[in-house]
Amino acid sequence: xxxxxxxxxxxxxxxxxxxxxxxxxxxxxxxxxxxxxxxxxxxxxxxxxxxxxxxxxxxxxxxxxxxxxxxxxxxxxxxxxxxxxxxxxxxxxxxxxxxxxxxxxxxxxxxxxxx
Amino acid sequence: xxxxxxxxxxxxxxxxxxxxxxxxxxxxxxxxxxxxxxxxxxxxxxxxxxxxxxxxxxxxxxxxxxxxxxxxxxxxxxxxxxxxxxxxxxxxxxxxxxxxxxxxxxxxxxxxxx
Numbered sequence: 001x002x003x004x005x006x007x008x009x010x011x012x013x014x015x016x017x018x019x020x021x022x023x024x025x026x027x028x029x030x031x032x033x034x035x036x037x038x039x040x041x042x043x044x045x046x047x048x049x050x051x052x053x054x055x056x057x058x059x060x061x062x063x064x065x066x067x068x069x070x071x072x073x074x075x076x077x078x079x080x081x082x083x084x085x086x087x088x089x090x091x092x093x094x095x096x097x098x099x100x101x102x103x104x105x106x107x108x109x110x111x112x113x114x115x
Numbered sequence: 116x117x118x119x120x121x122x123x124x125x126x127x128x129x130x131x132x133x134x135x136x137x138x139x140x141x142x143x144x145x146x147x148x149x150x151x152x153x154x155x156x157x158x159x160x161x162x163x164x165x166x167x168x169x170x171x172x173x174x175x176x177x178x179x180x181x182x183x184x185x186x187x188x189x190x191x192x193x194x195x196x197x198x199x200x201x202x203x204x205x206x207x208x209x210x211x212x213x214x215x216x217x218x219x220x221x222x223x224x225x226x227x228x229x
Contacts, residue, residue, distance in 0.1 A: 036220070043119075043222035044206060046219070049217065102160045103158075103160065105158040105159070108158075
């Protein structure tokens, strides 16, 4: 079946540091890939997505590139801010059969950014 | 446009009691999903409605869980009787179409079974 493996946290950075959160996946076919973020006290929000190989999703300074050859979708940001402190989830959307449409999530990575 | 709403935001019940969670999707979204995150683990799929029909309920853990979506609008998820391992955060999401569409999540219901 489908699976997503995320870099274990927590991750603690200073403001303006570079961020990478690794995400790799196992899936049949060509899934869509997502990064969701959960800020303290809030629900999940879509951060960015990519629907085919070599697509780059970007939003709020975050980027991730759909790499089919390495089955990866690593999240990066060049300069983090305190307001980026949150839990980040990598996810994929299945493309066929019983997995069609439903999201498979990684375990989540807690990011804390200090001033 | 209102987002996905869930009620209650928190629920604390004793083992053996019944709890009903409610989800109101974004208006016009035919697809409604339930997910659950237990004790810091990954978020797991429970089931998927298309309008009022259950499209996929392969993630429902056992027959103590009953989901309904009357009239294809809001949905309820009932746990009866609740067990300790049911504690976690229950998320609802909706999307206009199935497949690669973005799913919009509600804030979740935090359930604690004592």
